[in-house]
Amino acid sequence: MTSGKAGRTSAWIKTVAMAGTGLLTSCGSSIAPLRPAWQQDSNLFQQGFPAREAQTTTTPHMVARVVYGTPEQVAAMIERQGDVPDRQGGLARMGDGTLDLAVQDVATGKWIESYLCGGILFVTGLPNQAYRVVLKNRSPMALELNVGVDGKNMETGGTASLGRGTLRVEPKGSLTLDHGARGPFLFKPVRSDAVLFDSSPQGRVGLIQLAVFLAADAPSVGPERLRASQIAPLGLFPIGRPEQYR
Numbered sequence: 001m002t003s004g005k006a007g008r009t010s011a012w013i014k015t016v017a018m019a020g021t022g023l024l025t026s027c028g029s030s031i032a033p034l035r036p037a038w039q040q041d042s043n044l045f046q047q048g049f050p051a052r053e054a055q056t057t058t059t060p061h062m063v064a065r066v067v068y069g070t071p072e073q074v075a076a077m078i079e080r081q082g083d084v085p086d087r088q089g090g091l092a093r094m095g096d097g098t099l100d101l102a103v104q105d106v107a108t109g110k111w112i113e114s115y116l117c118g119g120i121l122f123v124t125g126l127p128n129q130a131y132r133v134v135l136k137n138r139s140p141m142a143l144e145l146n147v148g149v150d151g152k153n154m155e156t157g158g159t160a161s162l163g164r165g166t167l168r169v170e171p172k173g174s175l176t177l178d179h180g181a182r183g184p185f186l187f188k189p190v191r192s193d194a195v196l197f198d199s200s201p202q203g204r205v206g207l208i209q210l211a212v213f214l215a216a217d218a219p220s221v222g223p224e225r226l227r228a229s230q231i232a233p234l235g236l237f238p239i240g241r242p243e244q245y246r
Contacts, residue, residue: 055216058164060146062095066103066133066208068123069190071113077196078117085115085122091136092116098139099212106130106178120196125187132178132185133208137169142215144168149180150188150205157181162201162211 069077078085090111091100103112103123112131113124125131137143145167146153148160154177155167169175178185190206203209 055214055218057213060162060211060213062098062212063162064094064099064101064121064210064212065119066101066121066123066210067195068103068125068187068206068208069193069195070126071124073190073193074115074122074124077193078115078122080193081118081120081196083118085117088114088116088121091134092121093138094121095119095212098137099143099210100136100138101210102134104132104134106132106184127187127189129187130178130184131187132176135169135175135177135210137171137173137175140171141218142168142171144213144215145175146211146213147177147180148201148203148207148209148211149185150207151203152180152182154180160202160209162209164213165211168215 067077068074088102088111091102092114093100093116101121103114103121103125104110105112107130115122123131133147135145144165146161146163146165147167148154148162151160152158153160155165157180167175188205195204195206198204198207
């Protein structure tokens with residue numbers, strides 16, 4: 001990319017960022033936040049055993065995606081995506097709001113320039129710059145995460161996946177990640193903006209993926225039978241149907 005093009009794309013990002021909340025954006029989500037297991041699964045054991053779909057599924061509740069590159073690369077990818085970027089000054093609300101995350105520069109402790117756009121957090125990072133990922137669990141339930149960085153599993157160093165992981169975030173708790181099995185987190189040179197369109201479980205260089213699951217030991221409460229004062233008059237409830245509230 002030529003310096004003239006870089007200047008135009010950087011100016012474009014600044015212009016969009018200055019527009020602030022006056023611009024419509026599709027980056028948000030109207031989906032309700034993660035609910036307790038007993039609100040998600042109508043077939044939980046009455047004793048509350050963590051043995052139903054919400055706690056044991058191998059399908060993530062949500063996947064938070066972070067794409068990084070140089071400022072020029074990020075500007076080009078956002079432009080190619082054709083959506084409205086929302087500049088972030090700290091933690092960004094991801095997906096349905098279950099999780100917030102942001103990326104910090106290790107040397108300065110400052111938030112790295114980031115844009116939330118189309119559900120993806122774009123981060124402007126230079127090659128070999130050390131960074132950390134800061135997470136906040138906004139739900140009242142413990143979460144389990146599987147984190148893939150540049151195509152590698154953060155904890156094992158093997159090939160990344162979107163299966164259930166062992167990294168835990170307590171209810172309303174926070175977690176900071178700055179290194180994995182292969183050492184400190186360092187931005188790598190991103191060779192192509194194809195990373196923008198990579199939705200594979202393993203990912204690639206330039207992509208950080210966090211698969212979010214409800215923890216296996218999250219509270220589960222069985223059905224509550226109706227009290228006499230809660231039974232509708234005139235037999236409005238069909239006879240023989242379970243009398244219970246969730």
